[in-house]
Amino acid sequence: GENVEQHPSTLSVQEGDSAVIKCTYSDSASNYFPWYKQELGKRPQLIIDIRSNVGEKKDQRIAVTLNKTAKHFSLHITETQPEDSAVYFCAASVGGTSYGKLTFGQGTILTVHP
Amino acid sequence: KAGVTQTPRYLIKTRGQQVTLSCSPISGHRSVSWYQQTPGQGLQFLFEYFSETQRNKGNFPGRFSGRQFSNSRSEMNVSTLELGDSALYLCASTPGGSGANVLTFGAGSRLTVL
Numbered sequence: 001g002e003n004v005e006q007h008p009s010t011l012s013v014q015e016g017d018s019a020v021i022k023c024t025y026s027d028s029a030s031n032y033f034p035w036y037k038q039e040l041g042k043r044p045q046l047i048i049d050i051r052s053n054v055g056e057k058k059d060q061r062i063a064v065t066l067n068k069t070a071k072h073f074s075l076h077i078t079e080t081q082p083e084d085s086a087v088y089f090c091a092a093s094v095g096g097t098s099y100g101k102l103t104f105g106q107g108t109i110l111t112v113h114p
Numbered sequence: 115k116a117g118v119t120q121t122p123r124y125l126i127k128t129r130g131q132q133v134t135l136s137c138s139p140i141s142g143h144r145s146v147s148w149y150q151q152t153p154g155q156g157l158q159f160l161f162e163y164f165s166e167t168q169r170n171k172g173n174f175p176g177r178f179s180g181r182q183f184s185n186s187r188s189e190m191n192v193s194t195l196e197l198g199d200s201a202l203y204l205c206a207s208t209p210g211g212s213g214a215n216v217l218t219f220g221a222g223s224r225l226t227v228l
Contacts, residue, residue, distance in 0.1 A: 001173075032215055043204065043219040044157070089157060099208050099215045100147030100162040101170045107156055 002027040004092050006105025013080050014113050021108045023090035024072040030092040033066060033073045034102065039086045047088075048075070080112045116141065118207050118220035126226045132193040135223045139186050139207030145169075146188040147217065148180060151202040160203075163188055192225075200227045 003026040013019050025033075034049035050057045050064045050073065057064050061080075066073040077084055087109050091102040119138040127133050139146050148160040159172040163182035180190040186207075192199055202224050206217040 034216070036219075043221050045219070046216060049216065091157075093215050095215050098162070098170055099145040099164060100206060100217060101159050101172075102147075102157075102215075102217065103159065104157040 002030060002092055002094070002103040004090060004103050004105040006090050006108060008108060009106065010109045010111070012111045012113065015080060015082060017080055019075075019077045019080050019084070019110055019112075021075045021088055021090065021110075022072060023074070023092075023105050024070075025092040025103075026071065027092070027094065028068075028071065029094050030103075032093040032095045033064070034091050034093075035064060035075050036089045036091065036104075037086045038089065038107075044089060077110075080110075082112050082114050085110055085112045118205055118218055120203075120205050120220035120223050122223060123221065124224045124226075126228060127195050128228050129195055129197060131195050132191060133195060133225060134189055134191045135203055135205075135225075137188045137190075137205030137207075137220060139188070139205075140218060143207035143209050143218075144186055145208045146182055146186065147206045147208070148188070148190050149204045149206065149219075150174075151204055151222070152200075157204070160190065195227045197227050200225060 006023045031052035036044035037047045038044040061078045063076040087107045090105040121136045145164045147162040162170040166182045177193045182188045202222045204222045205220045
C-alpha cells in the first residue's frame with residue numbers, strides 16, 4: 001500500500017522566516033496531495049492541496065510543489081507568523097473510488113517564535 | 115452549513131467493553147471516512163463508506179467495524195476494547211464524486227480505555 005514519509009518531524013523558525021516541509025510517497029498511482037494543519041486540541045483543517053496534473057499551487061503565503069518523477073511534494077510557508085504554529089500533515093490519495101482514503105505522513109510540529 | 119458532527123466528544127471505557135461512535139457528515143456529502151489518531155502512529159485510515167457500502171478498509175483488526183445509514187450518517191464500533199485503542203477517532207466527509215476527495219474533519223471523539 002501507499003507509504004508517505006514526512007520531514008522534518010519538528011521545525012522551529014523565527015517570525016518572518018520561511019518554513020519548508022517535505023514529503024515523499026511510494027504509490028505512483030497517487031494523484032491527490034493535500035496538506036492539513038492541526039492546532040492543539042483542534043481538528044485537522046485543509047490548508048492547500050494539489051493534484052498530479054499541476055506542478056505548483058499558491059495561496060497567499062502558502063505554496064505546494066509536486067515532483068511526480070521523484071514522488072515528492074513540499075509545503076512552503078513564507079513570512080511565518082506565530083499563528084502558523086501547529087502540526088502540519090501531508091497526505092496522498094489515489095482518488096478514483098477511494099474518495100475518503102488518505103495516507104498521512106507522520107506530521108511536522110512547526111513552532112514560530114515571535 | 116453545518117460541519118461534520120461527532121458524538122460523543124469524550125468517553126471513558128474499561129478494557130473488554132465496546133464502544134459506538136457516531137458521525138453526521140456535511141449535508142449532501144455521501145462519503146464518510148474514519149481515522150484513528152494517536153501520538154505514536156499519527157493519523158491512520160480505518161474505513162470509508164459511500165452510499166451505505168464500505169469502499170475501503172485500513173489495516174485494523176476485525177474488532178473495528180462500521181456502518182453507514184441511508185441518510186449518510188455513520189457509526190463505528192470497537193468491541194473488546196484494549197488499552198491501545200485509546201485515541202482520538204476522527205470522522206471526515208467528502209462529496210464522493212469523481213475527484214472530490216477533499217476531506218472535512220469533525221472535532222473527533224476522544225476515547226480513553228482504562
